[in-house]
Amino acid sequence: MATSGRLPMPEWMRGYDRHALLGDGMAAVIVTIMLIPQSLAYAMLAGLPPVVGLYASILPLVVYALFGTSRTLSVGPVAVVSLMTAAAAGAVATPGSPEYLAAALVLALLSGVILLAMGVFRLGFVANLLSHPVISGFITASSLLIAAGQLKHLLGIDAGGQTLIRILPSLLGQLGATHLPTLAIGALATGFLLWSRRWMKPALMALRMPAGAAALLARTGPVMVVAASILAVRGLDLQARGVAVVGDIPQGLPPLSLPAFDPTMWIALLPAATLIALVGFVESVSVAQTLAAKRRQSINPDRELIGLGMANLAAAFSGGYPVTGGFARSVVNFDAGAQTPAAGAMTAVGIGLASVFLTPLLYHLPVAVLAATIIVAVLGLADFGALARTWRYSRSDFAALAATLVTTLCIGVETGIMAGVAVSVLLHLWAASRPHVAVIGLVPGTQHFRNVQRHDVQCTPSILGLRIDESLFFANARAIETVIQQQVATRPELRHVVLNCAAVNSIDASALESLELVMHRLQDAGIRLHLSEVKGPVMDRLQHSDFLRHLTGQVFLSHYQALTALVP
């Protein structure tokens, strides 16, 4: 574990040896090969020039290696964050315009600052608002949106829309204009990618290749498709026959960029940047924790915020766009033997070399191949089984998942997440707002008290014992008021109410005011309010208020003492 307050780097550097260097180097080569088509494709998904994807895969990786705590996380452009970038930048500028590029930089800057602030002020818990059902619904919806949005590139047609209900009619309307050579390339690429995901490893193993090497080679499917399609386009002169290609990619290392200071744009992009930061953080931490656990390492979520925040700032200042830890890439990095964050830095060198030397070769890369790469990658993310599993387990979690899924598909990514968070928080508070309150009576011959509805117990008409099985806070404060009042309204002989607080771990200011209100209402009706079995920390807190001084009754150590003292 990293020592808080210091860079985590020295720790892994101290033990750095030949073995680590070999592992990191091997992993870096594999991840670089995987990352080149991914970075180009995800930039296209984000509505940005392909080179922005390469830029986002250089400096951010080096910076994460210095500040992050995961030893194997592969930071860079990822699909879902690219979609969110497209939605956010598209809301303030036209894709292709200089303002759109500026918006992407601002998003990286803002989400970097937000992540850093969350790290410095220990606000990582905010990410907990994104419950698993919300994330699951969001990822599934996003992958559908992404795949649907890429179909136009596969078909070689012009279609638009940011939500499923706009993309689909637009696609259907243009279906007649499908460009057959493009479709052929796209279909071939998709078919090969699907095959390579599933069958290339068994096929290579059948050719007597060792399992490990076969698995790694199978990961190079996307780069093989890229190479083959470039050769095909050049050899068959397909560009002249209307197949869209990536075209000119500026050659060289990323320029130093300064995100535009435009307060209106910053404010407009702030909500989206916050969501990008949260989603990126949640995905990253989840991957990093899973990988760390495999080697009995651990990561520090608060430090991860710093690492990801710095990586995004690096993206903002080197012509990139928001980055985070990618799932598939990190797994490859781990499997290929990465031992330390140095693997990430070496990957950056690899992408840097590619930016300097390979970009001219990518001129003839068909856009349809990038689309196929994206579609195959994201369809693995969609998890429809989660709908059924969650429905069986809990209806309220299902509601949060469904709300996120439907809203994301039909209205948009930001609204989708926010609707999901709102639904899950509301349902949680709804459950908390109906605390279990039991009327308790004395078990004959003992000093124990039990629920009158479940046990044969003794009650005294002038005394009402209530056990509250929940901490008291604003969500259930009024419910407690109502329960007590309804209980009192049915008992004309009542003189004393004793609240048994054995299960109450805390009382917030709302609940305290409710208790005071209840006390005064009871007083108006000639009834005194007592407490019993109040826990130490709760009692300490109550002593900072006037409640105990105004209390019309007493605080009893045990409920039995209360009964003994109050019985007429």
Add this chain to the structure above:
Amino acid sequence: MATSGRLPMPEWMRGYDRHALLGDGMAAVIVTIMLIPQSLAYAMLAGLPPVVGLYASILPLVVYALFGTSRTLSVGPVAVVSLMTAAAAGAVATPGSPEYLAAALVLALLSGVILLAMGVFRLGFVANLLSHPVISGFITASSLLIAAGQLKHLLGIDAGGQTLIRILPSLLGQLGATHLPTLAIGALATGFLLWSRRWMKPALMALRMPAGAAALLARTGPVMVVAASILAVRGLDLQARGVAVVGDIPQGLPPLSLPAFDPTMWIALLPAATLIALVGFVESVSVAQTLAAKRRQSINPDRELIGLGMANLAAAFSGGYPVTGGFARSVVNFDAGAQTPAAGAMTAVGIGLASVFLTPLLYHLPVAVLAATIIVAVLGLADFGALARTWRYSRSDFAALAATLVTTLCIGVETGIMAGVAVSVLLHLWAASRPHVAVIGLVPGTQHFRNVQRHDVQCTPSILGLRIDESLFFANARAIETVIQQQVATRPELRHVVLNCAAVNSIDASALESLELVMHRLQDAGIRLHLSEVKGPVMDRLQHSDFLRHLTGQVFLSHYQALTALVP
């Protein structure tokens, strides 16, 4: 208590007798006298013509009498809701324009529909989101905003602004233009109202009037000021000397109105209408419950939603604006002897008669007197002591209160409430996101397990016992992951983790997925996960998932059994 699903009216009508009629009639007379100046003043505060206040005090009262469950709540225009109406309508239209009036009707309609929907779908718990500190901060900030906003009428100057930071400079800039006759009237009215609130009752009692009658007569202070000021303006011809008066008020009963169907406006007003509905409901229920308790009656919050919703619909269809139960008026109604909701219906008749016969007399009523009525009424609502009390009791509740207060004063009423809700929900989730998790060991010679940090207990290096003292849900799911992972990372000999679930009342889908993740991570590290002392309902829920089938370890009835079975 009202029987669910039927109108509550028959219950109180069955026992209706001479005594109830007398009580209700007396209360109706007093409340009518109090309500006439209030309804005019609050309409002015809402930026509406004075007659709208009268209209909002007729049909809504009759409808509430039919649908509400409180016997003594006095429904009608209130200060805080009037301020919220002004803020919301002012955001979509210019005060004085027909669109502004239309917006007020739409607000009444929408908040009526929202209240009804909340009642029908039992969503009253949503009001719990408004914690006591948020309401307290909001009411204090609103009363300051209202008082500051009325000062211009007291000074006879033109000033504007919806937030304190705009109102104050605007006032100061115009201070030189103060209209002295207006200021004289305003100051006299304010002085008399303050005196009558505090000293009129003792003064009347010193004149040997019985305490009850003196208290009720003291409540008529505002109507005395109204009458005296009208006479003064007419007698001294102050209108000619520049004193602003109310002017023409249309004579007659409220017209039937149909709120404009303008989807753009409806959507724009929806958030404000929701907040108006929630704030109105919370205030109403709080007053109604306090009054019901005094007579050992109770109210039904879900039915109150229906009652208030219908009252607001009635306001929307009879030229009014959003209404709710008013605190001061309800107390007067109660003290004056109201026995049943019929008192409210009789008050409506009183206001109806006033609308038909009295409006010409109100022509010369100075605006400054209405402003004085408002200022004196709202200053009683501000509670600065709550700041200190809440600070002493709980810093996180103080944060919610302060955030609401400052945001409401500086940005606006809607943002203020939402900021407060966001802060209180976040702070609650923050607290819940750090559950108490104890490493437990066996107390020698017993079958009991205790925290290793507090007790001298036995531990086995290959077995880790963890007790989680909290229900597991999305806010703390990831914290549990991290805690377990950190504990495991420091114990190289570990083979078994046993989670003691005695204090876990529920596990939501997020926590379940976290447990599964933890289980797989532990499995990757060669460690098995076991559960002990799982509660019945939690076990039932788990059986609807695959968790138990995949569980790498066992579920033990007691933690001691786990130890016995697992010890090597």
